Amino acid sequence: MYKKLILIITLALTLSLPVEAAVTNPHPLYNPSRSLGSYLIEMEPVSFEQSTNDNKTDKILLLEQAISENLGIVTMPSISYIYEVDEPFFGFTDFQNSKIIINSAKASTAPAVVETLAHELRHWYQNEHINDQTEYGQQVRDNYNDYVNALTEDFNSYNSQFVETDARGYAYTVVRLYNELLASNTAVVPNLHKDPVTSQTRLTSNYLRRY
Numbered sequence: 001m002y003k004k005l006i007l008i009i010t011l012a013l014t015l016s017l018p019v020e021a022a023v024t025n026p027h028p029l030y031n032p033s034r035s036l037g038s039y040l041i042e043m044e045p046v047s048f049e050q051s052t053n054d055n056k057t058d059k060i061l062l063l064e065q066a067i068s069e070n071l072g073i074v075t076m077p078s079i080s081y082i083y084e085v086d087e088p089f090f091g092f093t094d095f096q097n098s099k100i101i102i103n104s105a106k107a108s109t110a111p112a113v114v115e116t117l118a119h120e121l122r123h124w125y126q127n128e129h130i131n132d133q134t135e136y137g138q139q140v141r142d143n144y145n146d147y148v149n150a151l152t153e154d155f156n157s158y159n160s161q162f163v164e165t166d167a168r169g170y171a172y173t174v175v176r177l178y179n180e181l182l183a184s185n186t187a188v189v190p191n192l193h194k195d196p197v198t199s200q201t202r203l204t205s206n207y208l209r210r211y
C-alpha cells in the first residue's frame with residue numbers, strides 16, 4: 001500500500017477562515033507537550049521529502065504514537081494510505097475499521113501530514129470519549145448523532161460543527177509547536193528564517209467520513 005505515498009505537488013485546499021478562529025474555547029487538552037518535539041523534528045520537510053517511502057511511513061507511525069500518547073488515546077488506530085488526486089480530502093477516520101486514512105495525493109508534504117494526522121487522531125480521541133459523562137463527551141455525542149458530511153451537505157455547516165472545530169483546534173496547536181521547532185532548528189533547515197513556514201499553519205480541509 002505504501003507505493004502510493006508518492007510526492008507530487010498538489011494544490012492543497014485551505015480554509016479562508018483565520019487560524020485563530022479555531023482555538024476559541026479550547027478543550028483543556030489543547031496542550032501538545034514538548035515531548036512531541038523529537039518526533040515532530042523527524043518530520044522536518046526537506047529531510048522528510050528525501051526519505052524513502054518506508055522511512056516516511058516509519059516517521060509517521062512514530063509521530064502517531066507520540067500524538068496518541070499526548071492525547072491519552074487508549075487504542076491506536078492503524079494508518080492506511082490512498083492516492084486520490086480528485087478527492088478533496090487530506091484524510092479521514094474510519095471508525096468501523098479502526099483506521100486513519102491519509103490521502104497522500106493531498107497530504108503530500110511533511111507539514112500537511114503532521115496536520116492531517118493530528119486532526120484525525122483528535123477525531124479518534126473524540127470517539128474514545130463519546131460516552132463520557134462530561135460536557136465534552138456530551139458535545140461529541142450530540143454532534144456525532146447529527147454529523148454534517150462535507151461531501152453531501154453544506155460545507156460551512158460541516159466546518160463549524162463541534163467535532164471539526166475541536167479537531168482543527170488541536171491540530172493547530174500541534175502545527176504551531178511544529179513550526180516553532182522548525183524555526184529554531186536552523187542547523188537542519190538553514191533557510192527557514194528566510195522562508196518562514198507560516199503559510200503551513202493554514203488549515204486543511206480534512207473532513208471526517210463516518211461509516
Ligand SMILES: [Zn+2]
Nearest residue numbers: 167206207208
Ligand atoms: Zn475532521
